[in-house]
Amino acid sequence: MYWTYIIIAVLLAVAELVYFRIADHFNIIDKPNERSSHTRVVLRGGGIIFTIGLWVWSVFFGFQYPWLLAAVTLAAGVSFIDDIHSLPDSVRLVAQFVAMGLMFWQLDMIHPELWWAVILALIVCVGATNIYNFMDGINGITAGYSLAVLIPLLLLNMKVVFVEESLIIVTTLSVLVFSYFNFRPKNKAKCFAGDVGSVGIAFILLFLIGCKIMQTSDITWLAFLLVYGIDGCCTIIHRIMLHEHLGEAHRKHAYQIMANELKMGHVTVSLIYMVLQLVISLVMVYLIPETILAHWIYVVVMAIVLALAYLLFMKKYYHLHEEYLKSLEK
Numbered sequence: 001m002y003w004t005y006i007i008i009a010v011l012l013a014v015a016e017l018v019y020f021r022i023a024d025h026f027n028i029i030d031k032p033n034e035r036s037s038h039t040r041v042v043l044r045g046g047g048i049i050f051t052i053g054l055w056v057w058s059v060f061f062g063f064q065y066p067w068l069l070a071a072v073t074l075a076a077g078v079s080f081i082d083d084i085h086s087l088p089d090s091v092r093l094v095a096q097f098v099a100m101g102l103m104f105w106q107l108d109m110i111h112p113e114l115w116w117a118v119i120l121a122l123i124v125c126v127g128a129t130n131i132y133n134f135m136d137g138i139n140g141i142t143a144g145y146s147l148a149v150l151i152p153l154l155l156l157n158m159k160v161v162f163v164e165e166s167l168i169i170v171t172t173l174s175v176l177v178f179s180y181f182n183f184r185p186k187n188k189a190k191c192f193a194g195d196v197g198s199v200g201i202a203f204i205l206l207f208l209i210g211c212k213i214m215q216t217s218d219i220t221w222l223a224f225l226l227v228y229g230i231d232g233c234c235t236i237i238h239r240i241m242l243h244e245h246l247g248e249a250h251r252k253h254a255y256q257i258m259a260n261e262l263k264m265g266h267v268t269v270s271l272i273y274m275v276l277q278l279v280i281s282l283v284m285v286y287l288i289p290e291t292i293l294a295h296w297i298y299v300v301v302m303a304i305v306l307a308l309a310y311l312l313f314m315k316k317y318y319h320l321h322e323e324y325l326k327s328l329e330k
Helices: 002-025 048-061 066-084 089-106 112-134 141-159 165-182 194-216 219-241 254-260 266-286 292-329
Strands: none
Touching: 002 048, 002 165, 048 066, 048 165, 048 194, 066 089, 066 194, 089 112, 089 194, 112 194, 112 219, 141 165, 141 194, 141 219, 141 266, 165 194, 194 219, 219 254, 219 266, 219 292, 254 266, 254 292, 266 292
């Protein structure tokens, strides 16, 4: 079994290097602008390795989750096209809702008598996917945060199996391969994940968490995405209060202000998010009683703490971003 994973890791590394050649040939690049947190041209779409990893896992371990494979391929495929040639928001959203529906079918969540719950879950999960995408703005944050979700999921699965373990391991390998080329200081990354990467890995993580939710009927396992969730939701509320168009690019996330206005290193900021989510998840796995009530109390308390931390951070440092915006107007 270990040799199988070694072979898969090598195949994934080779696949990533081949993609770099293709991206370089077809000029699939990310050019910096005033909203960017980098200052040089970098290859885009390196996160395609997450979808490739899912295909490789399916070939090696049997096509156990065919609808998941179809869902990730559809969502990531449309996102890859968007990385190359910008697509209308409506096209991306339709593709994501259809793909999420396929994933729900794989999770056996589609039941006519619970149509309202399915619709609500679709909205929440598509929203979570886009927040995951919005948070992909500095080197290492998508890779580091994904590892912070995958590691607790693997440990949780070792306690009580809820999904094929090899899927978590191969997904982790694909993230580690991507990390080698991306989890680097500012302007030293070989590639960025692109929408194809952040959307693809978001779907896979939501499926893994969804498997645990379906096993336990406990939606608080979404706390494995709590740090991103609080940052993303608070930022959206902030932008609504500022009467901004939510579809426009911006640099208002807490991690962006850390990296840009406070001049913190990309690796440092990514590690902060990674470690914070890892601690929250591991405490839930090992220290919180395995009851729905205990889980809810813990998640609500953590959400309040993170939201207050976000508000205090913005109160102290947001003025730096306002000064940056004024400098663009001059």
